[in-house]
Structure formats: structure tokens, C-alpha cells
Amino acid sequence: MSQTRILYQFPISHYCEKSRWQLDHKGLPYVTRNLLPGPHRVRTRLMANIDTLPVLRDGKRTIGDSTKIAYYLEKYYPHDSLIPAAGDDRQKVIELEQQFDRYGIYVRRWMYGLVLGQAAVMDAMFDPFHLPKFIKSLLVPITERGIAQLYGIRPDKVAAAGEKVLEGLALIERHIKGDPDRYLVGDKLTLADIAAASLYAPLLAPPGTPWDMMPFEQQPESVQQALQPIRDSAAGQWVLRRYQKDRVRL
Ligand SMILES: N[C@@H](CCC(=O)N[C@@H](CS)C(=O)NCC(=O)O)C(=O)O
Structure with a gap:
């Protein structure tokens, strides 16, 4: 299989x-x-x-x-289920998954607004293909332009996305009641946690994820300043905690 x-x-x-x-x-x-x-x-x-x-x-x-x-x-594959079978918790998980899917769009726009243009971004995107340097050098500017156009990476839209990113973080904080050890719904991992943690992960670059190719410490001052409050927040700590505790890898 x-x-x-x-x-x-x-x-x-x-x-x-x-x-x-x-x-x-x-x-x-x-x-x-x-x-x-x-x-x-x-x-x-x-x-x-x-x-x-x-x-x-x-x-x-x-x-x-x-x-x-x-x-x-x-x-x-219903084993290790991530959606409660019935009741209020099921409904909450379904709703939160949908909400965080939408916040994922703003996370992407805001993050690209901060880092698009850095060589590390295109390295993370193209390194898995082991392309000849010449081909990569042709693809990089085309891809950067494509991303900017497709995802709306313009100052006004990026600024508005920043507000939405904070809104999503506040939603996490309300559900965990400010405690990074709690789950969003109930007392075990659900699809809501996976959606929220993975869709916010690019901002936290948890170790072992593709975004740790762009470590916080190597970011320019302006990017660090934008990301630091998120890293310090309960929701940011929650994302990192979910990765530490619940991100099993096969
Ligand atoms: N709603 C979709 C969103 C997926 C999505 O936006 N994928 C992006 C990469 S993050 C993509 O494939 N973009 C390429 C394109 O739109 O051509 C899902 O949950 O799978």
C-alpha cells in the first residue's frame, strides 16, 4: 500500500x-x-x-x-481519529478547521510579504529538485513574480493580512485559555489543532519543518521584530509545543 x-x-x-x-x-x-x-x-x-x-x-x-x-x-482510516464522533466537540473541531484554513491564506500572504525576495525562500522551494544552477536562476524570478501575483503580495493587502494573522492567534489563545499545553477542543489532539499548528507553522519555523531552513536568528532585524511578538505569545508557544509533543513523523 x-x-x-x-x-x-x-x-x-x-x-x-x-x-x-x-x-x-x-x-x-x-x-x-x-x-x-x-x-x-x-x-x-x-x-x-x-x-x-x-x-x-x-x-x-x-x-x-x-x-x-x-x-x-x-x-x-478511522483509527487514531482526529474528529470527535458526535456532539458539540465534533462541531467545534469542524468549525475551527475551516476557520484556520482561511487564516492559512493570510499567514501565507503576510509571511511572503516579510520574506519574499530572500534567497532562502527560493532555496527551500527549489532545493528538493536538485536543478542545475542555470535552470534555477531562470525559474527564481518567474516564481517570485508568480507568487506575488497569485497570493496578492502588495503592501496594502499584506498589512491587512497581518491583522487577520493576529485574529487567528487570538482565536487559538481563547480556546487554549492562554495555556500552551492545552488542546483547542477537549483533551487530545484533533484536526483543529493540526490545522491551526501547521497553518501557523511558517511563522514559528518549528525544528524539523521545511521552514527551519529560514531560522529566526538569521532573519533581518525588521523580520525578527515582526515575528518576535508572535514567538512570545501563548499562541506562538502553543504552535511550538504542538510540534514538540504531537508532531510524530513516520
Ligand atoms: N484549500 C486548499 C489550499 C491549498 C493551497 O492554497 N495550496 C497552495 C500552496 S500553499 C498551492 O498549491 N498554490 C498553487 C496554485 O494556486 O497554483 C487546501 O486546503 O488544500
Whole structure:
């Protein structure tokens, strides 16, 4: 089965991280296939009729979109369940997963607003492909422009995204009641925690994630100043704690 379970991904996509985390949590063996940004759309269109990654191929089934993947995995592999079976907690997990999926868009825009243009970003994106230097040097400016256009990396939109990022962090803090050791819903890890922690992870660069190629200490002063309050907040500590305690890797 492991040979036929394939996660098509961009390594630095936080939505792909959400699916990797869920697969790892359930102990489901899989291999990853990195797709080149841009041409990936030919594959995702053909496989799942969407433009985005992740896409999961599981035997004969193909599922696109991290939320659909999440529900698919819960349905077909119900062990180590991440969604309570019934009641208020189930509803809360479902709602929070949707909310953090939306905050993920703002996290991406705000983070790219801070770091797009740094060589390390494109290294994290292209290093997995081991491209000849010349090809990489052609792809980098095209990809940077594509990202800026696709994700709306403009000063006004980036500033507005910053407000939304804080809103999402406040939502985490309300649910954990300021205690980084608590889970968002109930007393064990759920899909809500995985969604929130993975979609906010690029801002915290937890060790062992693709974003630790861009360590905080090596960021310019202005970026450190923007990120420091998040690192210091209960919600930021919570993200790091979830990675330390709950991010099992196969
Ligand atoms: N709602 C989607 C969002 C996924 C998403 O936005 N993926 C980005 C990478 S972070 C992507 O594939 N972008 C490429 C594109 O839009 O062409 C999900 O949960 O899977």
C-alpha cells in the first residue's frame, strides 16, 4: 500500500504540511512527490481537477484539497481519529478547521510579504529538485513574480493580512485559555489543532519543518521584530509545543 499512497506536494506549503501531519499521526505510510510550482497545475488538473496542492493518491482514489483529504482519511482510516464522533466537540473541531484554513491564506500572504525576495525562500522551494544552477536562476524570478501575483503580495493587502494573522492567534489563545499545553477542543489532539499548528507553522519555523531552513536568528532585524511578538505569545508557544509533543513523523 505504501507504494501506492502518494502525497503530491510543495514541501514548503503549509497546507501540504497539514496533510503530512495527519498521515503521520495515523501511521499511514506514504511517499511524497514534489511538483514544480507552475507546471504543477497540469498534474493537479489531470488528477483532481484543481489548481492547488496537496493532492493525495491512495491506491485507485485521488483526493485534492487538504480538507477533503482530512475527511477522506478519517472515513477510510478511522483509527487514531482526529474528529470527535458526535456532539458539540465534533462541531467545534469542524468549525475551527475551516476557520484556520482561511487564516492559512493570510499567514501565507503576510509571511511572503516579510520574506519574499530572500534567497532562502527560493532555496527551500527549489532545493528538493536538485536543478542545475542555470535552470534555477531562470525559474527564481518567474516564481517570485508568480507568487506575488497569485497570493496578492502588495503592501496594502499584506498589512491587512497581518491583522487577520493576529485574529487567528487570538482565536487559538481563547480556546487554549492562554495555556500552551492545552488542546483547542477537549483533551487530545484533533484536526483543529493540526490545522491551526501547521497553518501557523511558517511563522514559528518549528525544528524539523521545511521552514527551519529560514531560522529566526538569521532573519533581518525588521523580520525578527515582526515575528518576535508572535514567538512570545501563548499562541506562538502553543504552535511550538504542538510540534514538540504531537508532531510524530513516520
Ligand atoms: N484549500 C486548499 C489550499 C491549498 C493551497 O492554497 N495550496 C497552495 C500552496 S500553499 C498551492 O498549491 N498554490 C498553487 C496554485 O494556486 O497554483 C487546501 O486546503 O488544500
